[in-house]
Amino acid sequence: xxxxxxxxxxxxxxxARWWRNWTARDAALRELGCCDRDEAAHIARDxxxxxxxxxxxxxxxxxxxxxxxxRMAASGLSIERVAQSEPQVIRDLLRVCGQCDxxxxxxxxxxxxxxxxxxxxxxxxxxxxxxxxxxxLRTQDRDRRFMRRRRWVKSEFTMPPRC
Numbered sequence: 335x336x337x338x339x340x341x342x343x344x345x346x347x348x349x350a351r352w353w354r355n356w357t358a359r360d361a362a363l364r365e366l367g368c369c370d371r372d373e374a375a376h377i378a379r380d381x382x383x384x385x386x387x388x389x390x391x392x393x394x395x396x397x398x399x400x401x402x403x404x405r406m407a408a409s410g411l412s413i414e415r416v417a418q419s420e421p422q423v424i425r426d427l428l429r430v431c432g433q434c435d436x437x438x439x440x441x442x443x444x445x446x447x448x449x450x451x452x453x454x455x456x457x458x459x460x461x462x463x464x465x466x467x468x469x470x471l472r473t474q475d476r477d478r479r480f481m482r483r484r485r486w487v488k489s490e491f492t493m494p495p496r497c
Contacts, residue, residue, distance in 0.1 A: 363393055
């Protein structure tokens with residue numbers, strides 16, 4: 335029998351996770367359903383999405399944020415660090431992830447530890463709508479580390495004051 339803490343959860347653990355997610359989604363949809371049109375539009379505006387996107391996201395919560403966080407960690411990115419420096423990017427990543435139809439495949443790929451890292455990298459890149467943004471974040475993170483390692487100072491790149 336596989337351990338509950340391992341990557342390959344047993345059927346009871348998977349059912350418990352499914353039930354918890356289903357009840358959370360159901361509660362979120364019921365809560366949003368209690369709002370009138372104007373209130374739902376106000377909430378959507380606050381979040382930065384349309385009303386239809388808000389309904390879609392409420393129906394898929396909480397899975398997208400967990401999968402995005404796991405995907406970012408697998409790519410060597412910290413969701414907390416990116417959220418501090420680029421909050422709009424995280425909001426966009428969450429919105430796109432929340433509307434994706436490949437959640438089950440993404441979770442299965444993240445759970446699979448048997449494949450080589452290179453092979454895993456190729457698999458998710460075929461279906462993830464956030465692949466371009468995640469690649470850009472990885473490149474940006476790599477460039478920052480390179481600049482720090484080289485101890486490049488911002489003042490070296492500034493123009494001298496005009497006379």
